[in-house]
Amino acid sequence: MEGLIDITDNEFKQISALVYEKFGIHLTEKKRVLVRGRLNKLLRQMGYTDFESYYNAVLNDPSGAGLLELVDKISTNHTYFFREKDHFEFLEKRVLPQIAQQLEAEGSKDLRVWCAGCATGEEAYTLAIVLAEFFGPNYFSEGPPILATDISRTALEKATLGAYGKERVDQVPRGLLHKYFTLNEAGGYSVKESLKKMVLYKRLNFKRESFPFRKKFHTVFCRNVMIYFDQPTKETLVQKFGGVLADRGYLFIGHSETLGRDNRDFQYVQPALYMKKVAE
Helix, strand or coil: CCCCCCCCHHHHHHHHHHHHHHHCCCCCHHHHHHHHHHHHHHHHHHCCCCHHHHHHHHHCCCCCHHHHHHHHHHCCCCCCCCCCCHHHHHHHHHHHHHHHHHHHHHCCCCCCEEEECCCCCHHHHHHHHHHHHHHCCCCCCCCCCEEEEECCHHHHHHHHHCEECHHHHCCCCHHHHHHHEEECCCCCEEECHHHHCCEEEEECCCCCCCCCCCCCEEEEEECCCHHHCCHHHHHHHHHHHHHHEEEEEEEEECCCCCCCCCCCCEEEEECCEEEECCCC
């Protein structure tokens, strides 16, 4: 590409180390071309001619805005509705009946689902559709049952907007598409307000020491996120998930990810699906 600002070995190491320290994302050498490509436009906009000057500026920015912009650029947010749909079928047929029975016994409607690493919102809204179909649209009048978090401000802004191109909704059954979406001026689809009210979007960095949750979750979805972490970071995160899940709560991860079958906190259910062990 003409005029592309190249990145030296040392510059890539500096940026990789910073991203790992602050966000836990492990940028291997395979990601070098991606980092160079995604940051080039930003460097030009800011008037930098090399990556070292940009790195120093981010490092010395007391507001932290430069760091957030950096992680925005390198975060991968490719997803679509009903991705890995067998998970949603398991949720509907196996998990939700158990939760419904438990809530009824408690005289409660406080269903709690965490969509961790929600990107631009497709997964969170898919969860909302499944919950609305199972419990009915008026069940959640006391507040949103889904907390959706991500590190990227840009992704969260898109998620909150809830407008998607046709290719992102291809897997949504036609009946549900008409029920929960409207056609928008851009020729795509926008999520209806009734569905938006079921999701609370917040920014969260997995690297923080502890998660700020007062109550335990019935289910956590963290799919295709841990592939960006090295083993120690992943193990620490899984331990944190164990701490915020209720006993016998479910953890859904991506099909290319695994916790191993001898995890001390989780029992293997099926590929990419684990259940929180009962505390002894």
